[in-house]
Amino acid sequence: MRELDRAECLRLLATVSLGRIVFTQHALPAVRPVNHLVHGGDIVVRISEGGALASLAAPAEVPGVVVAYEADAIDPETHLGWSVVVTGYARPVTDPGEAARYADLLHPWAGRPSSHVLRIHPDLVTGFRLESVPARPLRALHG
Amino acid sequence: MRELDRAECLRLLATVSLGRIVFTQHALPAVRPVNHLVHGGDIVVRISEGGALASLAAPAEVPGVVVAYEADAIDPETHLGWSVVVTGYARPVTDPGEAARYADLLHPWAGRPSSHVLRIHPDLVTGFRLESVPARPLRALHG
Numbered sequence: 677m678r679e680l681d682r683a684e685c686l687r688l689l690a691t692v693s694l695g696r697i698v699f700t701q702h703a704l705p706a707v708r709p710v711n712h713l714v715h716g717g718d719i720v721v722r723i724s725e726g727g728a729l730a731s732l733a734a735p736a737e738v739p740g741v742v743v744a745y746e747a748d749a750i751d752p753e754t755h756l757g758w759s760v761v762v763t764g765y766a767r768p769v770t771d772p773g774e775a776a777r778y779a780d781l782l783h784p785w786a787g788r789p790s791s792h793v794l795r796i797h798p799d800l801v802t803g804f805r806l807e808s809v810p811a812r813p814l815r816a817l818h819g
Numbered sequence: 820m821r822e823l824d825r826a827e828c829l830r831l832l833a834t835v836s837l838g839r840i841v842f843t844q845h846a847l848p849a850v851r852p853v854n855h856l857v858h859g860g861d862i863v864v865r866i867s868e869g870g871a872l873a874s875l876a877a878p879a880e881v882p883g884v885v886v887a888y889e890a891d892a893i894d895p896e897t898h899l900g901w902s903v904v905v906t907g908y909a910r911p912v913t914d915p916g917e918a919a920r921y922a923d924l925l926h927p928w929a930g931r932p933s934s935h936v937l938r939i940h941p942d943l944v945t946g947f948r949l950e951s952v953p954a955r956p957l958r959a960l961h962g
Contacts, residue, residue, distance in 0.1 A: 677928070692895065693895045693896075694893055694895040696839055696850065696889055696891075698841050698848045698849070698850045698887075699848055700843075700848060704885055704887070704906055705841040705842055705843060705848065705885065705886055705887040705906070706841070706887055706904070706906075707839065707841045707850065707887050707889040707904055708889075708902070708904070709889070709891050709893055709902045711895070711898075742847055742848065743848055744841075744847070744848040744849055744850050746839055746850040746851075746852070748839075748852050750837055750852055752835065752836045752837045752854070755854075755926070755928050759851070759852045761849070761850055761851070763847055763848070763849075783898070785820070785898050785949060806928065
């Protein structure tokens, strides 16, 4: 298992479009799958209005709500692959033009009402890659 | 988008072996990918000792720590697929025989030290399935 540095984590995050936003709802841990893009070192996600994520779209506190964001590409059989977790403040994108540009890039999900765009500033970035274990030398087999 | 009932959520969860456990660490939202199995209506996961999940293996409080567990199978392009989120208390499996049986079924991850087995009792089970939108009739094309 190899720990990944911040730059590699963000690079890997940008290679996939699906992840899970992790937040607190009614004092309980909560998680939802969403689409993302990486822009200017931030994670940008689109969330549906009125859903579990609505509290993130209009945070009661400034400077926003702390969330975690996870994406991975792990083979369920071999466990090879990578996982990245970003932790930071999520803030709604309030500029209408900017929000519209992001919304265009982040296709809405079927059956979901109109949505907000959130920007997550990654204060903490961790990740690991599970690489294949080098095959054992065959010497033992040949005596 | 179709909401799924508890039985279908647990059935879908059992069709995959990889999910993400969501918990609170130092008052911050945290998430890690793990392998799971579904047994007797509970979610059983194996976690590595000494990692971020260690606090779950020896919870300070009885009856354990509330976690969320998410698994999904979603096409990143079409968004078709499903996602299930379970919320409930996570408790270590303390019976050595039982823990060993589960550990055998939940292959350890490369490079991770010896591990604990956690059982998550799903108090809250939610899930949705995104199904394909029926194709628009071709009448318009044929005039």
